Amino acid sequence: MALSFQLSMIAPTDEVWSVTQLVTATKRLVEGGFMPVWIRGEVVGCKAWSSGHWYFSLRDRQTQVKCCMWSRYNQGMGDPPKDGTEVFVLARPGIYEAKGEFQLGVTRMIPTAAIGAAQRELERVKEVLHREGLTDPARKRPIPELVSTVAVVTSTDGAALRDIITVVGKRWPCCRLMVVNARVQGDGAVRALVRALELVSRIPDVELCIVGRGGGGREDLAAFNSEAVCRALAAVRVPTISAVGHETDISLTDLVADVRAPTPSAAAEMAVADRREVLRLLDDLGARLAGGLGNRTRLGAERLARTADRLQGAVEGLLRRERHRADRLGAQLDALSPLRILDRGYAVPVDPDGSVLKRRADFRPGAPFRLRVADGDVGARVEPE
Amino acid sequence: MSIAQDLNRLEEIVRRLEADDVELDAALALFEEGVARLRAARERLASAEVKVQTVLEEAGDLRLTDLDG
Numbered sequence: 001m002a003l004s005f006q007l008s009m010i011a012p013t014d015e016v017w018s019v020t021q022l023v024t025a026t027k028r029l030v031e032g033g034f035m036p037v038w039i040r041g042e043v044v045g046c047k048a049w050s051s052g053h054w055y056f057s058l059r060d061r062q063t064q065v066k067c068c069m070w071s072r073y074n075q076g077m078g079d080p081p082k083d084g085t086e087v088f089v090l091a092r093p094g095i096y097e098a099k100g101e102f103q104l105g106v107t108r109m110i111p112t113a114a115i116g117a118a119q120r121e122l123e124r125v126k127e128v129l130h131r132e133g134l135t136d137p138a139r140k141r142p143i144p145e146l147v148s149t150v151a152v153v154t155s156t157d158g159a160a161l162r163d164i165i166t167v168v169g170k171r172w173p174c175c176r177l178m179v180v181n182a183r184v185q186g187d188g189a190v191r192a193l194v195r196a197l198e199l200v201s202r203i204p205d206v207e208l209c210i211v212g213r214g215g216g217g218r219e220d221l222a223a224f225n226s227e228a229v230c231r232a233l234a235a236v237r238v239p240t241i242s243a244v245g246h247e248t249d250i251s252l253t254d255l256v257a258d259v260r261a262p263t264p265s266a267a268a269e270m271a272v273a274d275r276r277e278v279l280r281l282l283d284d285l286g287a288r289l290a291g292g293l294g295n296r297t298r299l300g301a302e303r304l305a306r307t308a309d310r311l312q313g314a315v316e317g318l319l320r321r322e323r324h325r326a327d328r329l330g331a332q333l334d335a336l337s338p339l340r341i342l343d344r345g346y347a348v349p350v351d352p353d354g355s356v357l358k359r360r361a362d363f364r365p366g367a368p369f370r371l372r373v374a375d376g377d378v379g380a381r382v383e384p385e
Numbered sequence: 386m387s388i389a390q391d392l393n394r395l396e397e398i399v400r401r402l403e404a405d406d407v408e409l410d411a412a413l414a415l416f417e418e419g420v421a422r423l424r425a426a427r428e429r430l431a432s433a434e435v436k437v438q439t440v441l442e443e444a445g446d447l448r449l450t451d452l453d454g
Contacts, residue, residue, distance in 0.1 A: 065429055145389060146387070146388045146389040147389075148387045148388065148389075156439060156452070165437055168435050172435070173433060173434055173435045174388065174429050174432040174435075175435055176435075176436045176437075177435060177437045178439075178440050178449070179437060179452060180439070181392070181439060181441075188404065195442075199440060199447070202447060203447060275430055278392075279427075281392070282423060282427060282430075285392075285395045285396065286423050289395070289399050289416060289419040289423065292399055292401075292402025292403045293399075293402060293412060293413070295402070295403065297409065299405060378388075380441075
């Protein structure tokens with residue numbers, strides 16, 4: 001018996017979807033619903049295609065999901081992981097439209113064993129730095145206040161450098177940035193960073209050094225946890241700011257540097273003053289300078305007036321003292337006057353020339369002389385012997 | 386002479402001028418120097434664009450190159 005019915009009996013024909021419509025809508029739903037997420041699982045059946053893309057499944061005890069990792073994301077990772085390798089992947093769930101299949105687009109993959117090893121190495125380096133005092137807060141140097149020349153150790157291709165130039169350009173454009181280019185991730189990053197940091201100490205006039213990079217995955221920041229880079233940073237002859245990744249990332253260079261900045265932009269803000277504030281400070285100093293001089297000249301005038309008063313006082317005092325002295329001397333002079341002595345009954349013999357006769361020999365027998373007494377003189381003669 | 390040095394000296398000059406115990410001609414000399422420092426610092430701050438140079442080591446020597454943009 002032929003079963004025949006009309007479609008319109010179960011649903012209106014305009015509500016029937018094509019497969020493509022369904023897959024497209026599902027794709028939109030799934031891909032719009034997820035940000036990239038970290039997923040832990042076991043790799044199964046990983047196959048590298050000639051294009052370089054990897055296809056595999058990620059599974060746990062209950063289920064599994066298909067994954068692909070484009071060649072540009074797996075570059076430098078070596079051979080595809082073996083079956084059973086436990087990994088963390090950063091992936092975005094999606095729908096492979098041609099097959100209508102749910103799959104993960106993997107952008108990063110880290111074997112869990114590597115994380116363990118990396119963590120152990122991190123702890124070891126931290127311990128060494130701590131033991132040698134390189135992370136000691138007492139070692140931290142202050143950031144100089146108004147810098148003219150700042151060294152920046154980072155990749156010249158990175159966002160970090162652009163951010164730093166932008167912030168410094170806005171706040172403190174009178175500054176000179178000396179950029180020492182260095183690989184900040186992958187092979188050779190440690191060596192490049194060490195060399196760049198060594199170079200900083202040789203650049204003339206540098207007052208401060210920023211070392212850092214923009215955000216990235218954990219292994220992208222690995223060079224900033226290396227012992228060699230930390231030692232090179234500690235040896236830089238000027239104060240240092242470490243700015244690695246985002247706010248939540250802490251690297252060992254952050255502990256060794258004199259200051260840790262949460263981001264490269266924040267490092268630039270810490271490194272340089274705001275021009276407007278310094279201009280305000282200059283205005284203030286200019287006003288105080290003028291006020292200081294005004295104050296000084298007023299004081300000068302006051303002092304001059306005071307000096308004149310004191311001079312006059314001194315002269316008057318001097319005159320007064322001199323007058324007293326003259327009076328006193330006059331009185332003494334008076335007391336010593338021979339006339340006063342004659343008053344008391346003494347007489348002075350003088351010869352006709354007026355010379356005083358003081359000794360026997362001065363009196364020749366029969367010679368006339370005069371005796372001066374208080375009110376005049378009288379004639380006299382030496383008796384013959 | 387850097388801006389920092391200019392500012393430090395300026396602050397010292399102002400402090401001394403405000404301290405009352407400077408001779409008048411010394412005060413005038415300080416004032417003149419202060420004005421010069423003030424002008425120098427302002428001129429330095431007026432610089433419009435941050436100068437960016439890359440530093441390379443070549444055969445043991447440093448080579449500086451202006452960075453574009």
